[in-house]
Structures are given as C-alpha cells and as structure tokens.
Amino acid sequence: RSDILILGGGSAGCILANRLSADPSVKVTLLEAGGWAKDPDIAKPDMWPFIQGREFDWDFETTPQAGTAGRVHRWARGRVLGGSSNLHAMFHVRGHRADFARWAELSGDARWSYDGLLPHFKATETWNIPEDALHSSDGPMPIMLPDETQSHPLVKDYIKGWVALGMPRLRDHCGEELIGTAPNALMIRDGKRVTTADAWLTPDVLARPNLTIVEQAPVRRLILDGTRAVAAEVHHGTELLRYEADEIILSLGAIGSPTTLMRSGIGDPERLAEAGVDCLIARREIGKNLHDHLLAAGNIYRAARDIIPSKLQISESLSYQAENPTQTEGRPDIVVGCVVAPSASEMFDNAPEPGHGFTLLFGVTNPTSRGELTITGPELSDPVTIDPNYLATERDRHLFRVALDRARKIGQSAELAPWIAEEVQPTPGDLTDEAAMDAFIAMAAITHHHPVATCRMGADGAAIVDSNLKMRGLDNLWIVDASIIPEITAGPIHAAVMAIAESFASARLG
Ligand code: FAD
Incomplete structure (x- = not known):
C-alpha cells in the first residue's frame, strides 16, 4: 500500500516519480507496463x-x-520506462504564448498561461546556451x-x-x-x-527508500469504491494483483489514460455498453476531442x-x-x-x-x-x-x-x-x-505523433479534469499526461508534457 500510486512511467510519470518522492514522508509507487530500456538503438x-x-x-x-x-496510420507509443520519450524525435519546442492563453482561458486558471508555465518549462531544462530570462541551466x-x-x-x-x-x-x-x-x-x-527516465530516474532517486518502481506491471483497470479509486488491478503473469493507495495519478498517456478509465467503468455509457463494460461513473467526454x-x-x-x-x-x-x-x-x-x-x-x-x-x-x-x-x-x-x-x-x-x-x-x-x-x-x-x-x-x-485531449482539462463540467488536474466525479484521482491538454500546441508537445508534470508536482509539494 502506498500514499501515492503513479500509473505509467512515461514522459510525465518519470518526472512525477522523482518529484513526488522528494518528500521522504510520502510513499510513492510507480507501475509501468514495460521495463527499463535495453535496446541500444x-x-x-x-x-x-x-x-x-x-x-x-x-x-x-x-x-x-x-x-x-x-x-x-500506425501510432507508436513507448511501452518502457521513459515512455514515448524513448521513441520521439527529440525536438524541444514549447509552443506559442497564444496556445497557453487558450489553456488558461479553457481551464479558468492563469497557471496554465505561458507566464504561469514558464518557471516549470525552465525547471525541466538545461540548455547548452547561456542562461537568460527564458532559458535555464539547472x-x-x-x-x-x-x-x-x-x-x-x-x-x-x-x-x-x-x-x-x-x-x-x-x-x-x-x-x-x-x-x-x-x-x-x-x-x-x-x-x-x-529520455525522461534517464533524466529523472537517476541512481540517487532510485535509492530513495520511499520510492518503489514496479516494471512489467500492465494495469488492467482501477478498482472503485463509490467515488474513490482504491486500487489498481495489475497483470502479473496469469494472476491479477491489486496495488492499493490513498491517491492515484494516471500518467498512462493520451491512449492509456482514457482507455484504462473506460475499462474501469468510467466513460461514455453507450461506448462502455458496446464494449461489454458496466458503467459505474458516466463521463461522456473520456476518449473524445482526440486530435x-x-x-x-x-x-x-x-x-x-x-x-x-x-x-x-x-x-x-x-x-x-x-x-x-x-x-x-x-x-x-x-x-x-x-x-x-x-x-x-x-x-x-x-x-x-x-x-x-x-x-x-x-x-x-x-x-x-x-x-x-x-x-x-x-x-x-x-x-x-x-x-x-x-x-x-x-x-x-x-x-x-x-x-x-x-x-x-x-x-x-x-x-x-x-x-x-x-x-x-x-x-x-x-x-x-x-x-x-x-x-x-x-x-x-x-x-507527427502528438495525440492529445482525450481527458481534457477545462473549467466546464463536461471537462474530465479541473485546473488542478483532479478528475471530476472522483475523490482521489488525478491525470497528468498528454491526455489533459485541452488544445494542441503549435509545435511538438513533449516540452509541454514535461512542464505539465513539473507544474503539478510543484503545486503538490507547495
Ligand atoms: P507516454 O510517454 O507515452 O507514457 C505513458 C506510459 O504509460 C508509457 O510508459 C506506457 O508504457 C505506460 N502505460 C500505458 N498503458 C499502460 C498500462 N495499461 N499499464 C501500465 N503502464 C501503461 N514530441 C516532441 O515534443 N518532440 C518530438 O520530436 C516528438 N517526436 C515523437 C516521435 C514519436 C515516434 C513519438 C511516438 C512521439 C513523439 N513526440 C514528440 C510526442 C511525445 O513523445 C509524447 O507526446 C509524450 O512522450 C507523451 O508523454 P505521456 O507522459 O503523455 O505518455
């Protein structure tokens, strides 16, 4: 049993595992379907x-x-610690100020504006060019x-x-x-x-006694008790294991997060019925808005x-x-x-x-x-x-x-x-x-490999997460990955995904 269970050790999940386990009083467990990257290519x-x-x-x-x-179209997605940062083309483009003005408008929260996100972009980056107001080196x-x-x-x-x-x-x-x-x-x-695993899951972080990383742990679904997510059900060979936690964060990506919610009985009731899953909590927009x-x-x-x-x-x-x-x-x-x-x-x-x-x-x-x-x-x-x-x-x-x-x-x-x-x-x-x-x-x-918005953030009641990235309709579930992006940025999205995770972690740690 953990205080915080992070599902998915991808671009966002590795950052969260590092940042949230920086508080030694919090027991953090990260579950990832894949393992450590081995392929030298x-x-x-x-x-x-x-x-x-x-x-x-x-x-x-x-x-x-x-x-x-x-x-x-084939859609590559990383199934490995570091997630899609193992496959991506490595471009680092933050997006335009106007992109984040839309995020702030849609979420009703200035933290998602460019100025609100800038400290978090900078907190993730070390540039090889001299430090200035927009570029950092630590x-x-x-x-x-x-x-x-x-x-x-x-x-x-x-x-x-x-x-x-x-x-x-x-x-x-x-x-x-x-x-x-x-x-x-x-x-x-x-x-x-x-990759984000290389950068954030360093030996000193892995040595923390309050951080557990479980590889080869594919999550089948969440177990709900009313409006609480009490555990993740995980395939272990032919068995199904339960990992319990007080708080659960989904970082399974723009495909993994909405589909895991759907398998857990959270989604559009008609879509769930077609898939033979009982609907426990109706959230019609899960999986929608994909772009x-x-x-x-x-x-x-x-x-x-x-x-x-x-x-x-x-x-x-x-x-x-x-x-x-x-x-x-x-x-x-x-x-x-x-x-x-x-x-x-x-x-x-x-x-x-x-x-x-x-x-x-x-x-x-x-x-x-x-x-x-x-x-x-x-x-x-x-x-x-x-x-x-x-x-x-x-x-x-x-x-x-x-x-x-x-x-x-x-x-x-x-x-x-x-x-x-x-x-x-x-x-x-x-x-x-x-x-x-x-x-x-x-x-x-x-x-261009940038699917987003399948669990979009918004101030409106139909949006899946609020501006704290807390899922509406559940007491202890957060989503932190590319799925919460309400509208795609002008450029590749990885810089923004890292800033989303960093912003969430810094708000949690205070
Ligand atoms: P991911 O990094 O995909 O992480 C999700 C994690 O959850 C994965 O580790 C996955 O294995 C795990 N997971 C999923 N389902 C389960 C489950 N059921 N149980 C357990 N674990 C599970 N962006 C850029 O900015 N620049 C680029 O140049 C660029 N090029 C790209 C090229 C390619 C080929 C690809 C695939 C992507 C590219 N991107 C690029 C996009 C960028 O890599 C992604 O948007 C970003 O990595 C998404 O981060 P994420 O944390 O949302 O998801």
Whole structure:
C-alpha cells in the first residue's frame, strides 16, 4: 500500500516519480507496463525513425481515415520506462504564448498561461546556451541547440533561404516568438538521446527508500469504491494483483489514460455498453476531442549533390509560419521542416535512395479536426479503436494547401537550387486545382505523433479534469499526461508534457 500510486512511467510519470518522492514522508509507487530500456538503438539520435514497432512500442493503429485516402496510420507509443520519450524525435519546442492563453482561458486558471508555465518549462531544462530570462541551466533534461558545425549544410542553406524570403531567423523555438526559422533544439547529451527516465530516474532517486518502481506491471483497470479509486488491478503473469493507495495519478498517456478509465467503468455509457463494460461513473467526454498533428511527406526532391548523413537526428529544422507570409509575430498556422533524407509516406514508391534525396515536410500547427478513441472490450488485450478524424475540417485542408505552397516556395529558392536535380513529389498533376492538392496531401500525410485531449482539462463540467488536474466525479484521482491538454500546441508537445508534470508536482509539494 502506498500514499501515492503513479500509473505509467512515461514522459510525465518519470518526472512525477522523482518529484513526488522528494518528500521522504510520502510513499510513492510507480507501475509501468514495460521495463527499463535495453535496446541500444534508442540512444542513437539518427535511429529514431527506425525503432518503431519493436517490443517497447505499443504500436497502435488508427481506423481507416477518410481524410487521408482511407489509410490506416500506425501510432507508436513507448511501452518502457521513459515512455514515448524513448521513441520521439527529440525536438524541444514549447509552443506559442497564444496556445497557453487558450489553456488558461479553457481551464479558468492563469497557471496554465505561458507566464504561469514558464518557471516549470525552465525547471525541466538545461540548455547548452547561456542562461537568460527564458532559458535555464539547472533542470534535469539537457536541451542541445546545434551549432554551425553540427547542422547539415543543406539545412544551413534552407535556413538562409527562409531569411532571404523575409522570415525571421530565430535562435531557437523557445523564445518569445515562434514564427521564423531555427535549427531544432534537441534532447541530446554527448551525442545520445536522453529520455525522461534517464533524466529523472537517476541512481540517487532510485535509492530513495520511499520510492518503489514496479516494471512489467500492465494495469488492467482501477478498482472503485463509490467515488474513490482504491486500487489498481495489475497483470502479473496469469494472476491479477491489486496495488492499493490513498491517491492515484494516471500518467498512462493520451491512449492509456482514457482507455484504462473506460475499462474501469468510467466513460461514455453507450461506448462502455458496446464494449461489454458496466458503467459505474458516466463521463461522456473520456476518449473524445482526440486530435493530432499531421505532416505531409512530402515535397520530395532528388538531390543534385550527395546528401551526407546527418550528425543529429535527420529532421533538423522546423520553420513555423503564419498563413500570411509577411506576418512575423503571433501564433503560427503552418510548419515546414527540412529532413536530410528522402522521407516519404508509404503511398510513394518513387522517392530517391537515401543519400540522393531530401524532403520538405509540411503541416498545420493548430488543427481543428477532432476524433475519438474507445475500447472494444474489458481487457487490456482488446484492441483500441482510434479515430483521429484527420483532415475533417475545411480549415485544416485549406491550411495544408497553404503549407504545400510554402514548402514548394522554399524548394524553388535560390539557396536550395544547387541542391536540387528534380522535384519528385508532388507531380504537376497534383497541383492542377484544390481537389488535386487535397488528394495529394491525403496520400502524403503521416502522423507527427502528438495525440492529445482525450481527458481534457477545462473549467466546464463536461471537462474530465479541473485546473488542478483532479478528475471530476472522483475523490482521489488525478491525470497528468498528454491526455489533459485541452488544445494542441503549435509545435511538438513533449516540452509541454514535461512542464505539465513539473507544474503539478510543484503545486503538490507547495
Ligand atoms: P507516454 O510517454 O507515452 O507514457 C505513458 C506510459 O504509460 C508509457 O510508459 C506506457 O508504457 C505506460 N502505460 C500505458 N498503458 C499502460 C498500462 N495499461 N499499464 C501500465 N503502464 C501503461 N514530441 C516532441 O515534443 N518532440 C518530438 O520530436 C516528438 N517526436 C515523437 C516521435 C514519436 C515516434 C513519438 C511516438 C512521439 C513523439 N513526440 C514528440 C510526442 C511525445 O513523445 C509524447 O507526446 C509524450 O512522450 C507523451 O508523454 P505521456 O507522459 O503523455 O505518455
């Protein structure tokens, strides 16, 4: 029996295990379905696109998506201590001030504004650039901003090309403004990926007598006593064990947290009935509001020069931009990224060989399409139905077309001209009208791996957690992970997930 039971040792869960066990009077237990990371490829930054589908990946699948030509998308999720920070592409982008203004508005709590979160962003980070008001040097996670000697020569020309087109040259993506172009800051130290398990579950933390970490502990469901969650029921071989606690925190991620609640009888009564689970507490929005970033892969080029291997993690620069190309402040609408490899969706078989091509990825920063996920049965082994409802809104499709135009614009710049022998995708036929562009984008779109909002935070009664991340309708349950994000941030979400966990822990510790 513990004081606090943390379910899920992923990006958020590892931070919580460290921070909450800093109080020696509190007995903390962390349960994780996977184990300690063993695969040596996890640490190699340029291997990140190739390690999905291995035994430490839950490897989910979406339903066929009408918005992406009926395609099924594989969704990687870490099943290992450190969670999805073992699989992710290591970009560290906080998001735009306006993103967090929305979080504060929706939650009714200024702690979720950019200024409210800034101390918590900083508390997680140690930058390799000098400390200033926005960058700190004493957090557990190393953030490496590459210098000129580390960036790929193609990426240096890509950045120069945007500057020539009038885009601001930002130092990094964690300044006051996000519109502009910069090399990606990365969660890398000494050439190796750093996961949240590496950064927060250090030997001194693991030696704490009040912290217990149980690996290979897949949670089947919560056991309720009225409106109290009294225990987690966990598979142990063929047995089911119960871990009891006074307080339980779900950090199972945007898929794991809502589906575990559903298996526990908490959710939309109709969905639970379809899955054969008795509804104990009706919470209709669990699993709803699902959304994700897409990137199109893409605007693909055959290179006129050899593309030497990346010294970093292949996808080296994201450029955030407004729909209006002359706007240089405020929240961006679209993103264009430079990958120093011929990255292509599975629909294209004419991409050049590695070393002979590259791709300009493009996407929409704050999509408005919303989907849903649900369980199909009471067991952890029953498949999850995941429908992100990609590209369902005309706004998302419109901004994707703008992003395609913008990618081709930099592709046609004087700075990239020496690198290009031929534009391989899209073909001229893909550009004849909006319908042709939409059809191309539907074939090219791949997940940017950022599902959120399935247990959204909000001030309204339908929201799943309140601004303290306490679950409405239960006395002693909190949710701390990507599922509580009410609306996605403009950029990749990992920096925000770490700040959410740090903010929650610091409020708990006072
Ligand atoms: P997770 O880190 O997924 O943690 C959930 C944990 O719960 C896991 O350890 C899981 O095993 C465990 N769990 C789940 N269900 C159970 C159960 N039933 N019982 C016990 N344990 C369970 N973000 C960025 O900012 N930058 C990037 O470059 C980037 N690239 C990405 C690339 C890929 C391939 C992926 C997959 C993600 C990427 N992301 C990126 C997104 C980012 O990694 C995630 O949003 C973030 O890690 C989510 O954190 P979390 O704590 O919510 O969930």
